[in-house]
Structure formats: C-alpha cells, structure tokens
Amino acid sequence: MKFVDEATIEIVAGDGGNGAASFRHEKYKEFGGPDGGDGGRGGYVYGVADPNLNTLIDYRYTRRYEAGRGENGMGSDMFGAAGKDITLRFPVGTILRDQATGEVLHELLTPDERIVLARGGDGGFGNLRFKSAVNRAPRQKTVGRPGERFGLQLELKVLADVGLLGMPNAGKSTFITAVSNARPKIADYPFTTLHPNLGVVRVGPEQSFVVADIPGLIEGASEGAGLGHQFLRHLQRTRLLLHIVDLAPFDDGVDPVEQAHAIVGELKKYDAELFGKPRWLVLNKIDMIPQAERAARVKDFVKRFKWKGPVFEISALAREGTDLLAKNIYQHVRQQQRTEQPDPAQQDPRFAQDD
Ligand SMILES: Nc1nc2c(ncn2[C@@H]2O[C@H](COP(=O)(O)OP(=O)(O)OP(=O)(O)O)[C@@H](O)[C@H]2O)c(=O)[nH]1
Numbered sequence: 001m002k003f004v005d006e007a008t009i010e011i012v013a014g015d016g017g018n019g020a021a022s023f024r025h026e027k028y029k030e031f032g033g034p035d036g037g038d039g040g041r042g043g044y045v046y047g048v049a050d051p052n053l054n055t056l057i058d059y060r061y062t063r064r065y066e067a068g069r070g071e072n073g074m075g076s077d078m079f080g081a082a083g084k085d086i087t088l089r090f091p092v093g094t095i096l097r098d099q100a101t102g103e104v105l106h107e108l109l110t111p112d113e114r115i116v117l118a119r120g121g122d123g124g125f126g127n128l129r130f131k132s133a134v135n136r137a138p139r140q141k142t143v144g145r146p147g148e149r150f151g152l153q154l155e156l157k158v159l160a161d162v163g164l165l166g167m168p169n170a171g172k173s174t175f176i177t178a179v180s181n182a183r184p185k186i187a188d189y190p191f192t193t194l195h196p197n198l199g200v201v202r203v204g205p206e207q208s209f210v211v212a213d214i215p216g217l218i219e220g221a222s223e224g225a226g227l228g229h230q231f232l233r234h235l236q237r238t239r240l241l242l243h244i245v246d247l248a249p250f251d252d253g254v255d256p257v258e259q260a261h262a263i264v265g266e267l268k269k270y271d272a273e274l275f276g277k278p279r280w281l282v283l284n285k286i287d288m289i290p291q292a293e294r295a296a297r298v299k300d301f302v303k304r305f306k307w308k309g310p311v312f313e314i315s316a317l318a319r320e321g322t323d324l325l326a327k328n329i330y331q332h333v334r335q336q337q338r339t340e341q342p343d344p345a346q347q348d349p350r351f352a353q354d355d
C-alpha cells in the first residue's frame with residue numbers, strides 16, 4: 001500500500017536591488033563623473049534531495065519560503081550585495097509541481113541532487129553604466145528585476161516505517177490519532193478499522209516517521225478467519241512493529257497475556273520475516289488501572305508473557321506516555337535507516353510499480 005504525503009508552499013526568490021545614480025564628489029573638482037553602482041541580484045531558492053528526510057510534514061508547518069532581496073547600488077562605484085539564497089530540503093522521491101498549472105517541474109530522485117527552484121531578479125544598473133561619449137553625466141539608472149515566485153506543490157509516496165499490531169479494540173487507532181496527523185475511525189467495538197491508515201508522526205523539526213494502523217488481528221487471522229490477514233502484508237516494509245495490548249480489558253474473563261500470545265502466534269504463522277522484525281510491547285489503557293496497581297500489573301504481564309524486549313506503558317486516550325514512545329520510535333527508525341542501502345532508485349520500493 002502506498003500513501004501520498006502532500007504539501008503546498010509558496011516560493012519567493014529575492015528581487016534585484018536598484019541601481020544607483022550618483023556622482024563623484026572630489027575636492028577641487030566641480031563635476032565628478034557618474035559613480036552609481038548596480039544593485040545586487042536577488043537571492044535564489046534552491047531545492048535539494050535529502051536522504052535523511054522521510055516526509056513532507058515540515059512543509060505543513062511553514063508554508064512560505066523567501067530568499068533575500070538584493071541590496072541597492074550605492075555611490076563611489078559600490079555595487080549592492082546579492083540577496084541571501086535559501087535551500088529547501090526535501091525527501092528523496094519528492095515530486096515538484098507548479099501549483100497553477102499542475103505541471104511536473106521535477107522529481108528529486110537522486111540523494112543530494114540540487115536544483116534551482118526560483119531565480120532571483122537581476123540587479124538594476126547604476127548610472128556608471130550609462131556613461132558615454134555624448135553623455136558624461138547620465139542620471140539614468142534602472143530598478144532591480146523582480147524575483148520569480150510561484151506556488152509549489154509537493155508530493156511524496158511514503159511507506160510505513162512502523163506498523164501497529166493488536167487485537168481489535170486494543171487502541172491502535174486511538175494511538176495513531178494521539179501521535180500523528182491521521183484521523184481514523186475509533187469506536188468501542190471491534191473491527192472499527194476496515195482499511196489500513198497511515199499517519200505521519202512529527203517528533204520535532206525534520207524528525208518524522210510514518211505509522212500504519214491496520215485492522216485488528218484475531219486468532220486465525222493468518223488463515224483468513226479475521227479481517228487482519230490481508231493487511232499484514234502492508235507491514236512487510238516496516239522497520240518496527242508495535243504490539244498494542246489492552247492491559248485493562250472490559251471483560252474480566254479476558255486475559256491480556258492470552259490475547260497477546262494469540263497475536264504473536266498469528267504473526268509467526270503468517271510470515272517468518274514479519275515475525276523476525278523488531279517488535280516492541282505497548283501496554284495500553286493504563287488509565288483504567290489505579291495508579292497504585294499499575295507497576296504490579298505491568299510486571300505480572302511481562303513475566304507471564306515471558307517478554308524480554310522493550311516495554312512501554314501508555315494511555316493512548318489520555319496521551320500519557322505517547323510522546324515518549326514516539327521519540328523512541330523515531331530514534332529506532334533513524335538508526336535502522338542509516339544501516340540500510342543508500343541507493344533509493346535501486347532499493348526504495350516507493351519507486352517500484354504500484355501494487
Ligand atoms: N480508557 C482508555 N480507552 C482507550 C484507550 N485507547 C483506546 N481506548 C478505547 O478503546 C476503544 C477501541 O479503540 P480503537 O482505537 O478504535 O481500537 P483499535 O485497536 O483501533 O480497534 P480496531 O480498529 O477495531 O482493531 C475505543 O472506545 C477507545 O476510546 C486508552 O488508553 N484508555
């Protein structure tokens with residue numbers, strides 16, 4: 001499954017500075033020649049493909065990007081300085097479109113590839129330029145040219161970095177809502193989620209990852225009994241699985257440990273590779289357990305489940321422990337990314353045919 005991350009931003013290159021009209025002032029010399037310098041060029045806006053970025057989410061926070069204006073020219077033959085250039089960084093695979101026409105301007109496919117997005121305007125000419133045999137004292141000058149500006153549409157196909165696993169009603173959709181921009185349907189009955197949802201989680205500037213919420217797994221799902229199994233394949237490209245467990249089931253007869261074993265059993269039956277992926281245990285709904293009992297309940301769960309890996313306790317509903325978990329996930333995803341193959345055209349399934 002592919003998911004498209006999008007943003008629209010405004011790109012403004014710098015205007016050129018104006019040329020100056022000025023004459024030399026020298027002692028004992030009544031009429032100095034023209035000495036007005038040219039204006040500086042406006043700043044350019046560049047784009048670069050940054051292999052460290054995963055999503056476009058930062059571009060939903062800041063939408064306008066403006067390079068510097070060129071300085072005006074000055075007397076004494078002084079040219080204005082060029083405006084400050086700016087460089088915008090995009091994830092590899094970002095497609096850039098002109099907002100007005102929808103035309104594809106470029107696809108950033110090669111890591112560190114750099115392109116000009118918008119050219120700064122040329123600076124105006126100072127009167128120094130207009131000096132000629134017939135006019136030794138020109139007053140002419142020109143103003144700087146405007147920089148290019150336009151609306152830029154960004155589009156990126158993203159894959160899930162993290163997958164959520166768990167029984168129906170465990171709180172997967174609530175968790176994705178707590179940490180990401182996705183708004184899946186949440187309800188107190190099982191199988192609320194009928195389609196996989198992807199959400200972008202932003203833990204800080206230029207720090208984000210993609211999480212997939214899939215329909216709940218139940219026992220027998222790997223044989224097609226539940227809804228879950230057809231969705232398991234969406235988790236195949238992920239770098240981490242979060243196993244979400246309802247630690248405080250409404251029905252007293254339900255043992256969270258048994259439920260958790262059922263999920264792991266399904267995973268194992270379905271796919272050894274998926275089973276072998278890094279998996280973290282996330283004990284949810286701790287708000288339902290009195291504070292004084294929490295530590296003991298968690299300890300008991302871990303012991304009976306014979307779990308040796310990372311454990312997080314959260315309340316997806318109250319958003320307790322969710323930010324900390326998101327930060328840990330981000331660190332893990334980044335670390336995994338760094339150890340993977342760097343050539344995206346070869347390795348990155350985003351560039352493969354759609355499934
Ligand atoms: N008290 C409490 N309730 C929660 C918490 N997380 C989820 N819930 C509730 O549990 C119910 C199920 O939550 P969902 O997020 O829809 O569960 P799901 O795992 O996505 O369920 P499916 O999509 O059916 O697989 C909803 O009524 C939620 O409000 C939590 O941390 N505390």
Ligand SMILES: [Mg+2]
Nearest residue numbers: 172173192193
């Ligand atoms: Mg759900």
